[in-house]
Amino acid sequence: MDITIILDYLIRGLSLGSVYAIIALGYTMVYGIAKMLNFAHGDVIMVGGYICFFAMSGLSGNFEEGSMAATVVPAVAGTLAAMVVCTILGVVIERLAYKPLRQASSLAVLITAIGVSYFLQNAALLLWSSNPKVFTPVTGRGSLQVGPLSVSYVTLLTIAACIIIMLALTAFTSKTKMGKAMRAVSEDKGAAQLMGINVNATISLTFAIGSALAAIAGVLYMSAYPTLTPTTGSMPGIKAFTAAVFGGIGSIPGAMLGGLLLGIIEIFAGAYISTQLQNAIVFAVLIVVLLVKPAGLLGKMVQEKV
Amino acid sequence: MNRILHMKKSTRSSLFTYTLVIVAYVVIQLLRAFREGGVGSVLEGQLVPICAYVTMALALNLVVGVSGELSLGHAGFMSIGAFAGCSVAAALQNTVTLDPLRLALSMVLGAVIAGFFGFLIGVPVLRLNGDYLAIVTLAFGEIIKSLVTNIYLGVDADGPQFSFLSNNNQLGEGGIELIRGPVGVTNSERIATFTAGFVLVLVALFIIFNLVNSRTGRAIMAARDNRIAAESVGISVTKYKMIAFVTSAALAGAAGTLYGCGQVTFTATKFDFNTSILILVFVVLGGLGNMWGSVIAAAALTILPEALRQFADYRMLVYAIVLILVMLATNNPTLWNFIARIREQRQEKKEGAK
Numbered sequence: 001m002d003i004t005i006i007l008d009y010l011i012r013g014l015s016l017g018s019v020y021a022i023i024a025l026g027y028t029m030v031y032g033i034a035k036m037l038n039f040a041h042g043d044v045i046m047v048g049g050y051i052c053f054f055a056m057s058g059l060s061g062n063f064e065e066g067s068m069a070a071t072v073v074p075a076v077a078g079t080l081a082a083m084v085v086c087t088i089l090g091v092v093i094e095r096l097a098y099k100p101l102r103q104a105s106s107l108a109v110l111i112t113a114i115g116v117s118y119f120l121q122n123a124a125l126l127l128w129s130s131n132p133k134v135f136t137p138v139t140g141r142g143s144l145q146v147g148p149l150s151v152s153y154v155t156l157l158t159i160a161a162c163i164i165i166m167l168a169l170t171a172f173t174s175k176t177k178m179g180k181a182m183r184a185v186s187e188d189k190g191a192a193q194l195m196g197i198n199v200n201a202t203i204s205l206t207f208a209i210g211s212a213l214a215a216i217a218g219v220l221y222m223s224a225y226p227t228l229t230p231t232t233g234s235m236p237g238i239k240a241f242t243a244a245v246f247g248g249i250g251s252i253p254g255a256m257l258g259g260l261l262l263g264i265i266e267i268f269a270g271a272y273i274s275t276q277l278q279n280a281i282v283f284a285v286l287i288v289v290l291l292v293k294p295a296g297l298l299g300k301m302v303q304e305k306v
Numbered sequence: 307m308n309r310i311l312h313m314k315k316s317t318r319s320s321l322f323t324y325t326l327v328i329v330a331y332v333v334i335q336l337l338r339a340f341r342e343g344g345v346g347s348v349l350e351g352q353l354v355p356i357c358a359y360v361t362m363a364l365a366l367n368l369v370v371g372v373s374g375e376l377s378l379g380h381a382g383f384m385s386i387g388a389f390a391g392c393s394v395a396a397a398l399q400n401t402v403t404l405d406p407l408r409l410a411l412s413m414v415l416g417a418v419i420a421g422f423f424g425f426l427i428g429v430p431v432l433r434l435n436g437d438y439l440a441i442v443t444l445a446f447g448e449i450i451k452s453l454v455t456n457i458y459l460g461v462d463a464d465g466p467q468f469s470f471l472s473n474n475n476q477l478g479e480g481g482i483e484l485i486r487g488p489v490g491v492t493n494s495e496r497i498a499t500f501t502a503g504f505v506l507v508l509v510a511l512f513i514i515f516n517l518v519n520s521r522t523g524r525a526i527m528a529a530r531d532n533r534i535a536a537e538s539v540g541i542s543v544t545k546y547k548m549i550a551f552v553t554s555a556a557l558a559g560a561a562g563t564l565y566g567c568g569q570v571t572f573t574a575t576k577f578d579f580n581t582s583i584l585i586l587v588f589v590v591l592g593g594l595g596n597m598w599g600s601v602i603a604a605a606a607l608t609i610l611p612e613a614l615r616q617f618a619d620y621r622m623l624v625y626a627i628v629l630i631l632v633m634l635a636t637n638n639p640t641l642w643n644f645i646a647r648i649r650e651q652r653q654e655k656k657e658g659a660k
Contacts, residue, residue, distance in 0.1 A: 036437075037437045037440075037441070097630055097634070100634050100637070100638065101633070101634070101637055103637075103639070104633075104637035105637075106436050106437060107370075107374070107376050107436075108633050108636070108637050110376060110437060110440055111376070111586070111590055111629065111633050112629070112630055112633040112634070114378075114583060114586070114629070115626050115627075115629035115630035115633065116626070116630060118583065118622060118625065118626035118629065119623065119626035119627060119630065121622075122622040122623040122626055123623060125619070125622075125623075126619060126620070126623065234579075238444065238448075241441065242441075242445070245438070245441065274471060276452065276455070276456050276471060277452055277453075277456070277471075279448055279449075279452055280448065280449045280452035280453060283445035283446075283448050283449050284445075284449060286441070286442070286445050287430060287442055287445055287446070290430075290434060290438060290442060291430050291433070294434065294438070
């Protein structure tokens, strides 16, 4: 075993794990505050990918071939467009499909979320057809040479984005008034309402942030795995959920840790065990974690009250 | 007539379901026997899959409706049943020549193996609840799909040969390749018939109604309605949930065998997450815990898309919208209050008349 190869796998694992972590943050925040599993989160990633793809291919013709602006402007504009569209989409989904079910059983909410996920996939299928689109990486195709290692710009950008998002979210939830309101609502909805917190607005805000993160994750994921189809989002979505559970659902550092570990496990399982069984191994990890430590690595065990 | 009116509600409902299935069978058989062109080529090809999906819907309804746990991996049990059952059917091709007997043997074996896997999976899964349980069943469904895609199974005079990930089987003269990894299974003859499917649906109904209307069934529903209260009166929640889960997995396995033996060829990717969701849609539309609803929903939703080919693109979109609307409507407190008020008024009128 060569140390360079292992390092290379490790970096690829970290990069994939960073994408999972960003998606998992959306899952974990929504789960923490609305106590629901937003199954459609993975499909928001797909929508983000498509929006960015169309924005980029629409803009890239306006610039001189090979200039700096030709890479940067479409990428930034595409990402922003994806974030705006996904934020609106997330809030609209919450208002129309999830809000009427606040008091319903978790089974009903989960089935509705599956319905929303199916709706997004099939709407995308009708709008954009099942022919795969080839996504151009937002950073261009170059890579950075560090000794014997070659690290692509996409990988670097992904890891950097993950760290920045993580720091920003931690600061937001602990320092700002709205972030504190979010934490209060996830702790106790009724008490938060009595303290004058607008619970519905806070939940909408959570969905907005989660969906914007999903858009960023979509752009980064598509840059690394460039085939874009209407069902692209479901696998990373499910795996990111696995990551959120792995780290302890409801916990923001947990989502980060779970995502990174899962990415590394997935890449190493594919490299050293079998690529055909990669997904099976990732899911086996989920099952083992839930059995050994049902609250996840960093989660709190909540005792059920009678 | 009077006797029917004074029956217990559960007896009436099961009697209605049996009648529904038997009448549908008789009508279709009469049409096939006496009408020119039978029931039409579209429906003719769908008869066996319809029976398989109806059984799947009944099986899933037992878990989701009666036992109250959401399983998102039921297609996995169907897959196990299909691959195990069809392998047995192909392996016995020369030993048991009577087709219905061979099919029955394969279905029983498919059911037993799927039930066994249901037990293995149930041990860890049923310790969890709610969303976690749903996700773990989903994970198991995906794991089963990945594993089955990589199985190579063959049989020759020396007995069965098995290899995993790549095909290392060296079959002797006259050997049959049963499962060929990603290529799946190819049946040399399709032994599943509509009558076999009909019998399977009746058996599934018989098992489910007897289970639900027994002491065990009441314990399962008590555990669904309030886990803690059920435990406090001495019901072992895990045990009863396990009974429902294993029964359901076994029925799904039998349905899988029926489905597989009715196809020329099938692969493991047929039984993916989408199939699990499709069956869930049948159950939700038919009504959770309502068996005749599942029968009608599964049959109608299997035949409708085939009949409305030109709308195939919109089909899944419509399913999704219907799924969301049904959930929103059934959980709408205003609607329920309205229905309750109407019922109350009727009750008052009746009492006033007396």
